[in-house]
Amino acid sequence: MQPVEIARKLAKEMQDNKTVSISRTYVPNQYNVYLSSEDRQQFEGYEEGLVKELSDYLLEHARTEGLALVTRCLAEGKHPWHTRADALMRTNSPVVRPDQELTGYQVRMDLDPNESHLRPTITVLDRDGLVIGFISHPEHVPGVEIVWG
Numbered sequence: 713m714q715p716v717e718i719a720r721k722l723a724k725e726m727q728d729n730k731t732v733s734i735s736r737t738y739v740p741n742q743y744n745v746y747l748s749s750e751d752r753q754q755f756e757g758y759e760e761g762l763v764k765e766l767s768d769y770l771l772e773h774a775r776t777e778g779l780a781l782v783t784r785c786l787a788e789g790k791h792p793w794h795t796r797a798d799a800l801m802r803t804n805s806p807v808v809r810p811d812q813e814l815t816g817y818q819v820r821m822d823l824d825p826n827e828s829h830l831r832p833t834i835t836v837l838d839r840d841g842l843v844i845g846f847i848s849h850p851e852h853v854p855g856v857e858i859v860w861g
Contacts, residue, residue, distance in 0.1 A: 713747065713748075713751040713754070715755075715762055715765070715766070718745060718766060719766055719769045719770075722743055722745070722766060722769075722770055723769075723770065723773045725743060726739045726740070726743075726770060726773065726774065726779070727739075727777075730779065733810045733811060734810065734811035734813075735811070735812075735813050735814070736780045736810075736814070736853075737778065737779050737780065738779070738780045738781070738845065738847075739774060739779045739780070739781060740781075741770070741774075741781035741848060741849070743770070745766075771849070771852060774852065775852055778854075780847060780852075780853050781847065781848060781849050781852065805833055805834070805835045806819050806820070806834050806835070807834070807835050807836075807837055808834055808835070808836055808837070808847075809836070809837060809838070809839070810836060810838070810844065814850075814853055814855050814856050815854070815855030816855060816857075817850075817855065817856050817857070818856075818857045818858075818859050819832045819834060819850050819856060819857070819858050819859065820859050820861060821858060821859065821860045821861065832850050832851065832858050833846050833847065833848050833850070834846065834847040834850050834856075
């Protein structure tokens, strides 16, 4: 097993799990790679670097293909479609609907001393206010601006 084989399989998994919305195509941004003991052993010593390299590859693949990254929420052991936004999202998380155009959208990152999140995230809600996902790297979405304040 070579790293390039893993990268190709992850990119295919990303493509196979697209969700098309009104103006965006969303893909998951969390993947599990299962290797045999022998395959995993060959990466011993540089596994952390390989994980970073594969992550960077997938981010670039998503950017090149015009895909938006979304993380499904599985916090509190609940299915994301049965979870209210206020149970999962950060206190100052911007909220959008799946059909909302994000060109020109601003994510304000006010440095609240009680806030432990250092990375911007957009929470995506359905019309009933239930969480259907997160855009965990909005800085990679064309047209979205992160404003630090």
